[in-house]
Amino acid sequence: MSLTTTSGALAALGAALLLTPAAAGAAVAAAAAEPTAQLQPTRVGPALGALGSTTGYVTGPVKDLRLDPFAQSAADPLNNAVAVEPDNPGMRPVSSTAVTGSLSDGGGAKDLPGLGLLMGAVPGS
Helix, strand or coil: CCHHHHHHHHHHHHHHHHHHHHHHHHHHHHHHCCCCCCCCCCCHHHHHHHHHHHHHHHHHHHHHCCCCCCCCCCCCHHHCCCEECCCCCCCCCEECHHHHHHHHCCCCHHHCCCHHHHHHHCCCC
């Protein structure tokens, strides 16, 4: 091979090496320029797991929330009880302290007679 043939071959090889990455880069840029409008798949498991683990922290303070702001004070309107004593000696007196006693002592919703059973099913302290 002569010098001109060798230098021509090297020039052609260099041009091919220089132009090939540019052509490949242009093809990649054209493929990346196409917009895609696909959403990620919805994963419900982690969301439900987080909801289940945080429910107790949210409902616990609500269950213990003091409902009567005047509890254990002289201004408490729930501290006044109404009692009825029946004429029949075999019957016990009926009083409103069974309903309002837990609130006037400073209790929350879980301390109420009827609501306490339902609040036991709600997670939290």
